[in-house]
Amino acid sequence: MTAMQLPFDFRFVWGGAKLSFPFVRRGIAPECKGYAES
Amino acid sequence: MTIGSDNSPSPPTSAAMASWLLPRLLGHAKANSLLLTGDTVNPDSPYIRDLYHKILPNREDVFPAAFEFAKELAANTSQLSVAYTKGLLAHPGDSIEENHILDSRAIKLLGSSADAEEGVKSFKQRRQARFPDTLSKNSSPWYPWVSRMSLLRSSIPYKVYFTVENN
Numbered sequence: 001m002t003a004m005q006l007p008f009d010f011r012f013v014w015g016g017a018k019l020s021f022p023f024v025r026r027g028i029a030p031e032c033k034g035y036a037e038s
Numbered sequence: 039m040t041i042g043s044d045n046s047p048s049p050p051t052s053a054a055m056a057s058w059l060l061p062r063l064l065g066h067a068k069a070n071s072l073l074l075t076g077d078t079v080n081p082d083s084p085y086i087r088d089l090y091h092k093i094l095p096n097r098e099d100v101f102p103a104a105f106e107f108a109k110e111l112a113a114n115t116s117q118l119s120v121a122y123t124k125g126l127l128a129h130p131g132d133s134i135e136e137n138h139i140l141d142s143r144a145i146k147l148l149g150s151s152a153d154a155e156e157g158v159k160s161f162k163q164r165r166q167a168r169f170p171d172t173l174s175k176n177s178s179p180w181y182p183w184v185s186r187m188s189l190l191r192s193s194i195p196y197k198v199y200f201t202v203e204n205n
Contacts, residue, residue: 006063009124013093013100015082015095018078019080030056
């Protein structure tokens with residue numbers, strides 16, 4: 001859910017989280033979906 | 039909130055505003071590094087670490103830490119002051135002159151508020167503040183100063199779709 005966190009005021013994260021905005025690797029625009037790949 | 043994963047049968051859609059928010063939160067260069075590569079990184083990557091208020095070593099500590107943080111802010115900050123500050127950060131005006139006009143107005147409005155009186159008094163008395171004002175009752179007609187957008191009143195015939203996953 002990397003992209004969905006952006007509108008929040010503060011973000012807390014686990015150090016081992018895998019984060020990505022993989023839109024260009026899916027052929028989609030950066031508004032469509034946030035991914036959590038962990 | 040929508041949470042997706044690689045295993046979702048169909049992607050839930052959501053307007054995450056990544057192309058607007060990422061360059062403002064991190065700067066254009068880091069937004070490029072994240073959005074144009076699609077790389078998977080850890081939170082301590084120099085491309086993404088500045089997004090985070092706190093990076094915690096243990097996964098199970100994330101929610102308790104965030105909850106304690108939120109409770110502390112809720113107890114000890116002024117709703118009006120937070121709202122006007124957020125407003126100024128999100129909508130600072132198009133120039134330093136316009137920003138000066140906006141923040142001057144916020145200073146005037148908040149300066150004469152009951153919250154400001156309590157904030158100064160509690161500071162002098164060296165105690166925790168108990169702010170009496172609420173955003174719903176004590177804000178001013180000026181806030182928010184930006185125009186609100188509504189698709190319903192737009193002359194452009196938008197259709198808005200909401201997708202709900204079945205599983």
